[in-house]
Amino acid sequence: MKIIQGQGVSKGIEQGTIYFYHRAAAQVEMRTGADEQEERSRLERAKERTAQQLSDMAEKAREEAGDEAAVLFETHAMFLEDEDYMGAMDELLSQGFNAEYAVDQAGQEFAAMLASMEDPYMQARAADIKDVTGRILNNLMGVVEGGIDSQVPVILAADDLAPSETIQLDKSKILAIATQKGSGNSHTAILARTMGIPAVCGLGEDFNEDFHGKQAYIVGETGQLILEPDEETLVSLKARHAKQEETRELMRSMVGQEDVTLDGKRVHVYCNIGSPEDVASVLANDGQGIGLFRSEFLFMDSAELPSEEEQFNAYRKVASALKGAPVIIRTLDVGGDKEIPYLHMVKEDNPFMGFRAVRYCLANPDQYKVQLRALLRASAFGDVKIMIPLVTCVEEVLAVKELVEQCKAELSEEGRKFNENIEVGIMVETPAASLLADRLAEVADFFSIGTNDLIGYTMCADRGNDTISNLYQVYYPAVLRSLKNIIESGVKAGIMVGMCGEAAADPLLEPLLISWGLEEFSMSAPSILRARKTISQWTKAECDELAEKALACNTAAEVKALLESAAR
Ligand code: PEP
Ligand code: MG
Numbered sequence: 001m002k003i004i005q006g007q008g009v010s011k012g013i014e015q016g017t018i019y020f021y022h023r024a025a026a027q028v029e030m031r032t033g034a035d036e037q038e039e040r041s042r043l044e045r046a047k048e049r050t051a052q053q054l055s056d057m058a059e060k061a062r063e064e065a066g067d068e069a070a071v072l073f074e075t076h077a078m079f080l081e082d083e084d085y086m087g088a089m090d091e092l093l094s095q096g097f098n099a100e101y102a103v104d105q106a107g108q109e110f111a112a113m114l115a116s117m118e119d120p121y122m123q124a125r126a127a128d129i130k131d132v133t134g135r136i137l138n139n140l141m142g143v144v145e146g147g148i149d150s151q152v153p154v155i156l157a158a159d160d161l162a163p164s165e166t167i168q169l170d171k172s173k174i175l176a177i178a179t180q181k182g183s184g185n186s187h188t189a190i191l192a193r194t195m196g197i198p199a200v201c202g203l204g205e206d207f208n209e210d211f212h213g214k215q216a217y218i219v220g221e222t223g224q225l226i227l228e229p230d231e232e233t234l235v236s237l238k239a240r241h242a243k244q245e246e247t248r249e250l251m252r253s254m255v256g257q258e259d260v261t262l263d264g265k266r267v268h269v270y271c272n273i274g275s276p277e278d279v280a281s282v283l284a285n286d287g288q289g290i291g292l293f294r295s296e297f298l299f300m301d302s303a304e305l306p307s308e309e310e311q312f313n314a315y316r317k318v319a320s321a322l323k324g325a326p327v328i329i330r331t332l333d334v335g336g337d338k339e340i341p342y343l344h345m346v347k348e349d350n351p352f353m354g355f356r357a358v359r360y361c362l363a364n365p366d367q368y369k370v371q372l373r374a375l376l377r378a379s380a381f382g383d384v385k386i387m388i389p390l391v392t393c394v395e396e397v398l399a400v401k402e403l404v405e406q407c408k409a410e411l412s413e414e415g416r417k418f419n420e421n422i423e424v425g426i427m428v429e430t431p432a433a434s435l436l437a438d439r440l441a442e443v444a445d446f447f448s449i450g451t452n453d454l455i456g457y458t459m460c461a462d463r464g465n466d467t468i469s470n471l472y473q474v475y476y477p478a479v480l481r482s483l484k485n486i487i488e489s490g491v492k493a494g495i496m497v498g499m500c501g502e503a504a505a506d507p508l509l510e511p512l513l514i515s516w517g518l519e520e521f522s523m524s525a526p527s528i529l530r531a532r533k534t535i536s537q538w539t540k541a542e543c544d545e546l547a548e549k550a551l552a553c554n555t556a557a558e559v560k561a562l563l564e565s566a567a568r
Contacts, residue, residue, distance in 0.1 A: 001230045004203050006178070008223030009189035012198030013241050014176040019154035020212040021161070021169075028137065031098040043089065043099040046139035047080055053135065054080075054164075061167050065195050066280030067321065072128075072163055072190070079132045085110050100140055107133025124186050131162035148173045155218055157211065161188045171195060176218035178225050180207050196284075200225055254529040254536075255286045261514055263539040269531050270326070270522040272500055275301070276317040281525040289326040291448060291522020292387070292500035293318060295371070296333050299340050305367065311374035319382030326383045328448065328500075328522075330427065331371055331400075333357045333389040337464075352462070357390035362399050372400075372407045379419035386424045387448060392432040397443045400424065429453035429501070434482045441493030448522065449486055451501025455479055474503045475556040475563070484516050484551070491517040498522055507534045508563035514538060515547035537568040 054077040062070035079085055085106055092102035107129055114126040137143070148154060153175045158165075160181040166188045177192050182201035192199035198220035207225065217226040217237050229237055259269045270291030271282040275298065282290065298306050298314055306314075319327050334340050335356020348354040361368040378384050388400050401424055411418050426433070426440060429450030433440055441447070451474055456463055458479050461471035473479070490497035498520030503509050505523035510531065513521070521531055546566050553559045 001233060002227040004207050004225045004227075006200040006203035006207075006223045006225065007184060008199075008220045009182070009184045009186075009201050010177070010192035010197060010199035011220040012176070012196070013217065013219050013221070013237065013244055014155065014198050015215070015217045015237070015241065016153060016155045016175040017150075018157050018178070018211045018214050018216055019148060019150055020209045021148070021156055021158040021165070023158075023165075028100045028104040029098070030101045033096050034098040036093055036096065039093050039097075039099040039102070042140060043093070043103065043136075046099070046103075046136050049139040050132070050135050051077055051080055053139075054132075057164055057167050061191070064167070064171065065191055066283060068277055068280045069167070069191050069195075073167070076128060076132050076135075076164070079129065085129070100137060103133060103136050103140065107137075120183070124183060127160065127162065127182075127186055127188075131164050134162065135164060155216060157207070160186075163188055163191055166191050171197070176200075176220070178203060178207065178216075178218055180204060250533060251529040254532045257532060257536070259288065259532055259535060261535055261538055261540060261543075263541075265514070265540055267514070267518070267535060268326075268498075268520040269528050269535070270328075270498070270520055271525050271528065272522050273318070273525075276314050276321075278525070279318055279321045282528075283321070285525040285528045287525060287528050289328075289383075289520075290318060290322060291326075291328055291498055291504075291520055293327060293329040294333065295329055295331060296338050296340070299332060299334065300338070304342055305370070308370045308374045308377075311371055312377045315374055315378035315384065316381045319378050319384050322382055324383055326385060328385045328387050328425070328446075328498075329375055329378075330387040330389050331358070331368070331375070332361055334360055352456070358388050358396050358400065359390070362396065362403075365403060369403055369407055372404055373411060376404070376407055376411055376418040376422060377416055379422045380417035384419065384422065385446065386422060387427060387446075388424070388444075389427045389450070390429060390453070391426040391440065391444075392430050393436070394439055394443055397424075397426060397440065401443070425495075427453075427500075428486050429457070431458050431482065434458075434486050437486045437489035438493065441490050441495050444495065446496040446498065447486060447490045448520070449483065449497070449499040449501060449504075449518075451479075451483075451499060451503035454482065454501065455503070458482055473556050473560075474506065474509055475559040477551070477553065477556070477559070480512065480550060480559065483513070484547075487513070487516040487518050496520060505531060507531070508560070508567055510534050511538045511543040511566070512547045512550055512563075514540065515543035534568065 054073045058070045058073035061073055088106035088109060089102040092105055111126040111129045114129060115123055117123055148169055150173060153173050155176045155178055156174045157178045160179050174197055177197055177199040179201050180203055182188060189199060189201060198218050200218055200223050203225055214227060259267050268288055270289040271287040272292040273282060273290055274294045298311060315329055334343060335354060336352045375384060375386050391397060404424055423445035425446035425448060426444040427450045428434060428447045455472055455474055459471045459476055461468050463472050487497050496519050499518055500522040504521040505527040523531060549562055550559050553562060
């Protein structure tokens, strides 16, 4: 057995033949005394062809791997306009050098400059410049790029792969990717992840063309390339591969299906996101909407309060990408474990019960209105809904709604577009909100249950505290009763009740939630298809029967054992 250790940059396990990618490299020659005018127009034509190819690739990437991948090629196209990069070529042309030499030199200079930077992200951009440079050169010299000359899918191997090479290759021929160089930050790694292809980078010089044609396993989780595995390793690799294929098959069978119970009751499985970039994975997993956009990450990623324009752009991007499907955006949920240094919030003895979330926002109405205005403006681009975190009383909801009305009046005055009937809902994540659910349902347009906080506050158990972590469980009868009350109160009042805490993705709990009438289950993208499958396996009557038994249990252990024995 031989194991080459690299860096796992995209998960998954695959077995196949190693295929070393042959790059059709352009041999650049230096010429002096060239006709400057002639060389300039050759370079111009090559740049135009490059721009067209990059635009086609952005289109292909958008279809195959989402917006994030497409942006990469759009960025490459922007290099064609970069004054310094293009200026360096220009300078060499005016000195009488040929276009190939000018492009090659400018590319090398810029790549070296980026590679010498301290920031690993900027270092990884050197590969992008090399990619664009190689493309212009190929276009100048009429070199046709290499493909995969194999009838069967292979483990694609190379010293390094440029993103444009990765996207152009026939994906149905790539089982996995293995490269000598590269890092998790490289765009090839990002593309591999979004396309769901296992990938291992940085295998080093030991991994060379001598491996062409050999059989190997690629393990994305551990970053290993394994040749001739011993018996024990082979059994384990085969078992893991079989499990992966089973899960993939199950998932494939659920793509495009509706979110319905076995007896046809329609529910919605939505996604939790933290930034517009997460939308690619929502779409890739066939998510039908956003049940929670944690807007605080926009604030955390910034060195100062994000402006109305910055927030509006982020919210609009998500709303547009979801093409009319619901997008529930939670207003700033700061405090507790979410610190934003530039807000200079006072240190408290008990921050989880302190000046946080809606309490902080209502105490800073001018700042809060910036966010509400951005949300309202984004509502002109999709089905945006506003959600208030950590509600404990009716007054808070009314106060937020009053601010929303003020913002609407201002925006109308300014002639800006927004959804006049935008829904304003609440997170139900405190025992107070749970006990008051019937009243809150009269003033809120929807509920979304935040079990992460609700469990902690109900059980008086901090999730981060190991000593009492046994108490932090959704299966405790007190938590189940609370959930039942919240859901039934909302249903009775005729409002939509969803759940965006982690418990929404618990396959054991899902039948109980269906029984009580939960309409929307919001979770991280990789859980969507599994949840769709679980929900499709239960009828309402079966869920009711199980829920009744669960509520009759005295202990969390009994509840859990019951749900496990019934799991499908
Ligand atoms: C929750 O409390 O369940 C929730 C979804 O919010 P967060 O985890 O962001 O506090
Ligand atoms: Mg919460």
